[in-house]
Amino acid sequence: MSFENIILEVENNIATIFFNRPKALNALNNALFDELDKALDMVGNNSDIRVLILTGAGDKAFVAGADIAELTKMNPLQAKFFSRKGQKIFSKIENLPIPAIAAVNGFALGGGSEAALACDFIYASEKAVFGLPEINLGLIPGFGGTQRLARLVGNNRAKEMVFTGKNIRADKALEYGIVNKICAHESLMEEVLKTANLIVSKGKVALRAAKEVIQNGTAVDLEIGCRIENDGFGIAMVSEDAKEGTSAFLEKRKPVFKGELN
Ligand code: CO8
Numbered sequence: 001m002s003f004e005n006i007i008l009e010v011e012n013n014i015a016t017i018f019f020n021r022p023k024a025l026n027a028l029n030n031a032l033f034d035e036l037d038k039a040l041d042m043v044g045n046n047s048d049i050r051v052l053i054l055t056g057a058g059d060k061a062f063v064a065g066a067d068i069a070e071l072t073k074m075n076p077l078q079a080k081f082f083s084r085k086g087q088k089i090f091s092k093i094e095n096l097p098i099p100a101i102a103a104v105n106g107f108a109l110g111g112g113s114e115a116a117l118a119c120d121f122i123y124a125s126e127k128a129v130f131g132l133p134e135i136n137l138g139l140i141p142g143f144g145g146t147q148r149l150a151r152l153v154g155n156n157r158a159k160e161m162v163f164t165g166k167n168i169r170a171d172k173a174l175e176y177g178i179v180n181k182i183c184a185h186e187s188l189m190e191e192v193l194k195t196a197n198l199i200v201s202k203g204k205v206a207l208r209a210a211k212e213v214i215q216n217g218t219a220v221d222l223e224i225g226c227r228i229e230n231d232g233f234g235i236a237m238v239s240e241d242a243k244e245g246t247s248a249f250l251e252k253r254k255p256v257f258k259g260e261l262n
Contacts, residue, residue, distance in 0.1 A: 001042070005032035007057065008039045013050045013200045013259075014193070015043045019115075022058030028111045028143075029067035033085055040092045047261055050204060051196040052096060054119060055103035055189070056112075062102070062128070065110030068137065079142075086111060086143035090118035095215065097208050099199055103192040104128040105185070109167065114145035117152065120211070122178060123192050124170045125185040130178060131167030153177060203241030204259045209233070 001008075007018040017039055019026035043049050056062040066086070074082060093100050093115070102108075102116035104124040113130045116122050124130075132141045132149065140146065141162065150158035153176045161168070173179040183191040199207065209232035217225030236242055241257045248255035 001038070003035040003039065005029070006035045006039055008042070010046075010049060012197070013048055014053065014196045015046075015049045015051070016053040016055065017043075018055055018057040019063050020057040022056075022061070024067060024069075025061035025064035025107060026056045026058070026112070027064050027067040028086065028115075029070045030082065030085075032067075033089055037089050037092070040089065040096065044092070044096050044098075047204075050098055050200045050207065050259070052093075052098060052100040053103055053189075053192055053196060054093070054100060054115065055192075056105050059106065061106040061112070062104045062108040063112030063115055064107045065112055065133070066143070083142035086114070090114060090144050093118040097211065099207065099211055101192055101196060103188055104130070104170075104179070105188055110134055110141065110145070111143050114141060114143040114148065117145060117148040117178070121180045122173075123181045123183055123188060123195070124173060124179045125188045126170055126182055127185050128170040128173065128179070128182075129167050130170075130173045131165070132162050133165040133167060135162060135165040149178075200259075201257065203236070203239060203245060203257045204261055205239035205241060206236040206245075208261075209236045 005021055007020050009016045017036065019032065021027060021032060043052050100119040102119035102122040104116050104122055106125065106127055107129050108116050109129065109131050110133060113132055132145050134141050146158065146162060149161065157176055170179060170182045174182055181191065213229050213232035217228040240260055240262055244257060245255045
């Protein structure tokens with residue numbers, strides 16, 4: 001399927017979705033969200049795809065936020081629906097059965113930071129800029145950003161960012177724990193692909209179990225989370241790749257994972 005506002009590429013079990021409105025710094029509008037929603041379904045339903053990368057087309061932006069021009073035309077109900085639509089799509093990223101990595105190649109503001117925060121982790125170019133500047137527009141974040149940022153960096157840092165609308169550079173985002181790694185701008189995708197390929201080389205059942213256990217387990221108290229971990233462990237344990245991984249260890253050889261869903 002071809003898209004206009006995003007690009008979906010699949011190669012070597014890795015899907016890459018580019019936000020593709022470079023003239024508007026990849027701002028998120030309704031049309032882009034509709035395409036992203038479809039692309040995420042395609043990615044989530046294709047069991048050959050084992051990692052998703054999200055990044056921005058062009059050299060300047062990951063995503064500079066919701067499309068402000070489109071926002072200004074909305075009545076309150078349309079704005080409420082748009083906010084819910086964004087939240088649902090970002091939750092879909094978060095709940096994909098496979099890991100999602102954000103490769104933040106420039107401005108990730110407002111909805112852009114919110115999209116990156118919905119991924120499992122973020123690698124950033126040294127040129128990346130993060131922020132929730134909605135307060136400067138008389139707005140607040142509306143795609144889950146207040147919630148995900150506060151859970152990740154703590155209430156106080158999140159409140160300072162949301163109340164002041166001040167952006168932060170990649171080094172501060174690393175200090176805050178928003179970003180796992182800062183890369184030279186030119187080698188961002190290379191670094192992200194290196195990590196994605198490492199993940200692809202692991203057992204498929206174990207990977208899916210690990211993602212689900214962390215995702216669901218951290219939404220509940222520790223005791224229940226540990227029980228969710230028990231279930232995930234049990235499922236991984238009976239997989240073909242677990243038989244191969246444990247046998248290979250005992251036979252002092254490298255495992256050859258088949259990467260099947262059994
Ligand atoms: N929406 C629409 N167009 C945008 C956006 C945007 N968010 N960001 C940039 N553009 C457009 C500009 O209008 C400009 O278009 P044109 O060339 O036609 O004039 C083009 O992209 C290039 O932008 P600039 O000339 O401004 O580039 P600069 O390098 O000078 O500045 C910045 C780059 C700093 C990123 C600047 O563009 C900027 O501040 N952008 C807006 C950032 C922002 O405020 N983002 C938050 C948006 S609100 C939001 O995300 C809310 C999410 C929740 C919504 C809930 C639903 C109701």
